[in-house]
Amino acid sequence: MAKIIGLGGIFFQSSNPEKLREWYKEVLGLHSETWGAIFPFQENEPGYQVWSVFPKDSNYYEPSKSPFMINLRVDDLDAFLEEIKAKNVTLVGTPDSGEFGKFAWILDLDGNKIELWEPPKKG
16 A cells, blocks of 8 residues: 655745745745755654644644644754844744754744754764
């Protein structure tokens, strides 16, 4: 039987796509074309992709009002947070770390919650 083998992408709407793409480029360093961006897999790359459904009454996406959250993997969360703080990005909540890696949260210009994730190191 055929099966799902991974996350193919994140697709969402914006009232000003050009401005939002520019924000992602300037603040998060995500360069994209008008159609989007791709992230090729690296051999032996740590981490994994997650697909998860939350209950409608979950508060995990707060303070965002969007019915979704974007998770972006980063290679060095602490350094990345220092870079975006210098760009006046405010963290949502307190960064956390545990068996699944390090996490921090921000909002984009449209109020969408972004989870920044540094996967745990292999070993």
